[in-house]
Amino acid sequence: MARLPAGIYLRRPGYRILSALVLAVLVAGVVLLARLFGSATPDGTTDAVPAPEPSRTVSSTEGNDSVYTGPSPSAEVAPSAAIEAGDAFVRAWLQPTDGRSQEQWFAGLSRHALPDLAAQLREVDPTTNPATSVTGEPTATVLSETSARVVVPTNAGPATTLCVLTADGWRVATIDLGE
Incomplete structure (x- = not known):
């Protein structure tokens, strides 16, 4: 064969x-x-090992840097200078309804912002901002000795800022509208 x-x-x-x-x-x-040979519980379901919870490794370079999700807030009263900085920034950040130019708008808000945030807002067209007025008093939550979350109500929803203490005083690091 x-x-x-x-x-x-x-x-x-x-x-x-x-x-x-x-x-x-x-x-x-x-x-x-x-x-046939797998173990079963009295109710007829199999006695399986529970799946582990998914874990996530966070990189310092990922995510949305405009939303602060840091440590949980404390019950301390925020410094009035932090509240004033957040409120002044939001008022300067509102859509100009008084004829201010983009340059004037930027000059008004940049003095209350950290350099990184100011750089992000340098080329923004302020007329695209849906918020035009503040509708209430700002509230604040202490996050640490050098940071506070200040929320200023506007006609387009709450404007949430992260204020941080710098050598030049309190400055706004991030802003988020409507959260």
């Missing part, structure tokens, strides 16, 4: 079908055995 070359059985359709059937029977057998 002549011997077939190596691998010839996979080139013939009949051998492929036979190989697939053998593999299917083996998989079905393993699944059946697992079901």
